Amino acid sequence: MTDLAAPSTESEAAFPWGAVWGQPDAVATLRAAASDPASLTHAWLITGPPGSGRSTLAHAFAAALIAEPGDEPAMRQVLAGTHPDLTALRTEGVIISIKDARSLVERSYFSPSLGRYRVIVMEDADRMVERTSNVLLKALEEPPERTVWVLCAPSEADLLPTIRSRVRVLRLREPDVDDVARLIAQRTGVDAVTAEQSARHAQRHIGMAQRLATDASARARRDTTLRGVLRVRGVGDAVEVAAQVVQAATDDAKALTAERDEAERASLLRTIGVAEGAAVPPAVRSQLSALEDEQKRRATRSLRDGIDRVLTDFQSLFRDVALLQHGRDGDLINRELDGDLRAVAAAWSPQRTIVVLDQIALTRRNLEQNVAPALALESMLITVASGRTP
Structure with a gap:
């Protein structure tokens, strides 16, 4: 069994790949592609189960593509999501809108401003309905020479055949429960029993395992819900x-979104010059309503x-x-x-x-x-x- 709690290959340990956990083969493939323009495919689909690290790998790939080799400040800027040559979309709605898809396509035709490539990362690509997918087709088929698309989804089957035919698929491996448990124990400091149980109950989803390991109420709620289902008789x-x-x-x-919602509202009001507790002027109510x-x-x-x-x-x-x-x-x-x-x-x-x-x-x-x-x-x-x- 491979010890996945630490980088498992020399290539995985190198920046910016260090945050990618348990995917040495995928790292090797993308690192080779980033270093060899002649063999670089300009549209990728990274697939794997929830918690397997699709988006982490996509952003590490983007950093390796955009920044010159060894330029760690630029790589960190990409990983932080602030580099001008990175456009990333992770929908926080139920589906990806046509408006958002068109915006990505428009950005894909811009030349890189500072980096070697312009990279478009679309997380949750499985949340596109058919008419939205059709917006991407031409951009994926004939992207500009220095633009690279990276889509992320649980599986190839979650996207239309027309999309799948235009991308190179990279499938991530599922880690073992014991590997996830060791990682969670190292990250959180919980005991081995709690880490193993959390990894098993989360079915190897790293983020969910970490939450279960550190939140006793989440573990209790899961147990109560499952016992309730077993008692259903009518x-x-x-x-x-x-x-x-x-x-x-x-x-x-509500617990996950309330604090963020309030912070966003306060930030918007400060930006438009409304003091805390003051009435919102009619002229800016539309901005608050949109938020x-x-x-x-x-x-x-x-x-x-x-x-x-x-x-x-x-x-x-x-x-x-x-x-x-x-x-x-x-x-x-x-x-x-x-x-x-x-x-x-x-x-x-x-x-x-x-x-x-x-x-x-x-x-x-x-x-x-x-x-x-x-x-x-x-x-x-x-x-x-x-x-x-x-």
Whole structure:
């Protein structure tokens, strides 16, 4: 097993690659591309599961492309997101808008101002609907000589075939639970047991594992939610648990966004010269309204992402049930619920478990299409209670 808690190759240790964790093969590929203009592909797609480091790798690649070799100040400027030759988009809404996509395309045709290349990084490229993807096609197919596109998504299947045909795909590897646990223990100082449990429950998602390891309330909330699902026996239980999940996700989203929202509002008011506590002049209310609209979109995405994480936990629960039904108990994610899982595995048929897993996957897709979260969860939990789709 490779010790991924530290850079695993000489190339990975070199700046700006040091922040990229556990992806030596990908680092080697991109480092070679950045150093050899003759072999550089001008459109890339970095794929990997959430938490695998797609965006970290994309920005390290951008730094290596834009800055001259050895120019660490310029590389740090790229990594900080302030270099004029870097354009990066990470949507904080549910989808990437056509307006944002067109803005990226326009920027892609500018010549580099200071660096060797202009780099366009699009995180969450899977959040483009078809008409937005079509905006990118020509820019990806025929980019200017010194422009490089770097898209990030969980998998190739999340993008249209027309996009996939115009990019070079770089697939990231999934780390082992033990590797993630060691990294989390080193970063946070938590004990080995908590680090291992957090890495396992997060299914190797580094960011989520770190949060679970350092937030006892998040660990308790996850445990309560999963035990609640296992107790669902009818429509009443389904409605109650669905409401609890939505409320918990809502509270979580507010906690994550409230402080940032207030800081953004205060900064905007200072910029336009409005003293703290003073009335907002009518002439600038439209700017404040635009900011509030953007914050609402961000809150909607944060809520849906929170519910999606809960559904990922549900999938892990019934995946464990399926393993037990097939005589495999050495790779359970939710070992702490062993007794409850074995009871469900004995009471259900394997076919019923598959029906529930399919319904959870369908619920995740429905939420991406803006279905009301409470209704989607209630429908899914009724399937858990009955073994049949509503």
